Amino acid sequence: MTQIATTAEPRLTSLSHGGGCGCKIAPAVLSEILRETTAMTFPEEVIVGNETADDAAVYRLNDDQALVATTDFFMPIVDDPFDFGRIAATNALSDIYAMGARPIMALALVGMPINVLSKQTIGRILEGGASAARGAGIPVVGGHSIDSVEAIYGLVALGLVRPELVKKNAGARPGDRLVLGKPLGAGVMSAALKAEALDASGYAQMIATTTQLNTPGPELAEMPGVHALTDVTGFGLGGHMLEMLRAGGTAAVLDWASVPVMDGIPELLERGFVTGASGRNWSSYGSEIDLDGGLSDLDRALLTDPQTSGGLLVACAPEATDSVLALFRKHGFAAAAEIGSVTSEPGTARLHVA
Secondary structure: OOOOOOOOOOOHHHHOOOOHHHHOOOHHHHHHHHHOOOOOOOOOOEEEOOOOOOOOEEEEOOOOOEEEEEEEEEOOOOOOHHHHHHHHHHHHHHHHHHOOOEEEEEEEEEEEOOOOOOHHHHHHHHHHHHHHHHHOOOOEEEEEEEEOOOOEEEEEEEEEEOHHHOOOOOOOOOOOEEEEOOOEOHHHHHHHHHOOOOOHHHHHHHHHHHOOOOOOHHHHHOOOOEEEEEEOOOOHHHHHHHHHHHHHOOEEEEOHHHOOEOOOHHHHHHOOOOOHHHHHHHHHHHHHEEOOOOOOHHHHHHHOOOOOOOOEEEEEOHHHHHHHHHHHHHOOOOOOEEEEEEEOOOOOOOEEEO
């Protein structure tokens, strides 16, 4: 397991009450907060606002270009500062890819306990973020920093896309197949890491998954058979599938046996490494999920496991499924898999897990 070079400083994960996307506000609480805010009227140039809890805002610049804007930041999910920066930046850029756009530049958001962490450690966090941005082919052109109690890092990310190619989380159609790009388990591994119970191979797998940029997004947007697109992050697979279903007014069947999972996750779950965010997620939206397959408590914890820098979730026409999977493979997403299908069901959007 990679450790911070200096022994005089605390572990980064010891400075955070919840690491990575596991520190997001619970879905139900967030909904209550947003209900009490004053609704804004958007100009007609806003193609995507906050109507369906989509991944980013989209503003039409002209007939050929739309600007995609998003921001994401969180507390440490790992102890190595460079890896923390890489994961946080990769996670922020994912929302650009999830709209079908290509990133163009980013701004850094930095909150650090400057009397606790050395300038070298903070510098390595920023270097990690810049490294991920370079992997996406963009610069980090500025940002903002504050002195804070917990270490916080992330990006404001900007991208461009043709207006007609914007992919929303709405749009899934009955009969569509659902494809997931990355395996589940980031939250479970983060819990094990914080307890110093994650071995070197598990750590390497976690880093490889959470720092893999969701680069298939723009090419997926160009495929006529792709109807909806989002990424799976802090609300878990169950939560983000439900967001897609609510946005499109549909239901879905999830084939739990087909869902890709990182190696070693069942064993870590058996040992009790479950995040608090997993339980909060279930409390927020569990009433909308039918466990037709009789999932165990551990499987349910994985269904709601917060995924930091998780995979793209695609709803596509049946005839496009093979092409979508082939595109994921071309970009190095070996675990990508078809995991279910969209159905037509009257009433409230529901997720059936078989």
